[in-house]
Amino acid sequence: MILALDAMGGDHGPSEVCRGAISACEEHPDLELVLVGQSSDIEPLLAGVSRDVSGRISIVHAEERIGMDEHPTVAIRKKRRSSLRVAMEMVRSGEASGCVSAGNTGAIVAGGVLVVGRIAGIDRPALGVALPTLNKYTFLLDVGATVRSKPENLFQFAHMGNVYSKKILGVSEPQVALLANGSEEIKGDEVIAGAKTLIKASGLNFSGYVEGDDIPYSRADVVVCDGFSGNVVLKFAEGLMSAVYSILKEEMGHRIMPKFGMVFMIPMMKDLWARFNYEKHGGTPLLGVNGIVVKAHGRSKAPAITNALRVARNFVLQNGVELIREELG
């Protein structure tokens, strides 16, 4: 399987991106990667890689780069030789089965729509993320592709989330819910109420409205919201866990007594942090476009890139785009 990787994307590209690419190839012997970007920057980063892996990594030169602060649509339209656009064109042409980028989120979404194209029946794409929760994962979408939604958009997100949860996350009968400011019938606004009516009438296993605290308690397998709310929740989660972790580390340093206990506690804290470090759970699929596009966090280091490639590979193996097409058909 060939995946295209935007080598220039993200805060730590291309060095971390290339390291992540090498790990992914080591992990998956069926994986071939095309690193797209400034070849003179990429080549030295591949020096010393084992023959087995280097044989499966190639470079496609792209001299332009879309910055994290550029206007998404303008950048994707004008920078035709940008690493992101070239990677996406490889998906459209079929040269690659999917692509991964840690670049400008808006540009990834714009490229998904303008270069890769939408699936028939999907008006707007959604970014979905499998959030670690109390017992399992909750698939939250949209986390930032479509800022404000119409009822039809949320309805389509619900169906895409349902497919993803079932086929990729392996939940047998996913419970689908709408995020609202209360679980009572009268909560939400017209858009959410409209989406509720549409989803209720469909064949989904719909459990109505859930509130913010239902997400960490995994009270639904798929939680649907507009890109604004989802983005705020996801980033807040990242920030809160990281702030709490900082406080704990600092406290450990300050207290005399606990230093003794610390030796025993550190592995536990590390496990928890590995589980709830939302930032490291790289790999947010852009659902609703005619090809596999996976966004990694802008702050991705190598392990997050490897994870995003794992998500993309899995999505290709499950034939995810076809599944969404069927669900909406």
Next chain:
Amino acid sequence: MILALDAMGGDHGPSEVCRGAISACEEHPDLELVLVGQSSDIEPLLAGVSRDVSGRISIVHAEERIGMDEHPTVAIRKKRRSSLRVAMEMVRSGEASGCVSAGNTGAIVAGGVLVVGRIAGIDRPALGVALPTLNKYTFLLDVGATVRSKPENLFQFAHMGNVYSKKILGVSEPQVALLANGSEEIKGDEVIAGAKTLIKASGLNFSGYVEGDDIPYSRADVVVCDGFSGNVVLKFAEGLMSAVYSILKEEMGHRIMPKFGMVFMIPMMKDLWARFNYEKHGGTPLLGVNGIVVKAHGRSKAPAITNALRVARNFVLQNGVELIREELG
């Protein structure tokens, strides 16, 4: 100072509400409380209270009660003898300097507007909460009074938050920000962009857009958003911290080695939990109404009620409503 307390509100009223009331009177010798509700339920709960405190607690009988699931506006209009409405009428008439309820949020907001009345110049009220963050507190508003807002509403929230942060939380020059899905200029939607223009042109110390992860890192003193987003964030925070705490407790039980360290770690965990247990930080002022109305969490136990009374007392002492009136004047 006389405060009216809706004795029947919340999941644990009147027993926990009365316990919280007694503690608050013990804590503040200047405090007199009127417990509003079913007197036959309340009286036995005050038995055995010290004379000093019992002399400062009176009961006003109200035979009706607004349930947590009732339609807010309908309930507040029709149940004229409900504990919540009677408590609010005491604020309007000046018999009480403020009121506290752990009841139906929507009914508290509806009662604030319909019974207590709005401050001139305020179109919609906002519920604000001082969220504990990395170093201090971030005042987040609205967390659920006004589901969707217009730019003018957000602009008014910004001013009310500014006053609250300055005068009640003691921040000298509060940094005010708008919550958005990205910090770049092009983020947000028309409503948020409109609010930005309005706030920029005012004299506030405005720092533009902040993202979800900026909240726990206290990158602004006042974060303004619509009631939908704020509610989702607040409830998500409650749920996430409570889920993480459950996991830690369970892990501590499971691991043999850490049990030894546990003895030392428990106080640290408890401190952190006390700080980040958002649910216990009772006391969300309803800003923009012509009197002091403080909402306590529906799940409030006695300490949260005491805390909400502390918030209300402080707001009265600072002459909070007058301050908002001046700011908007």
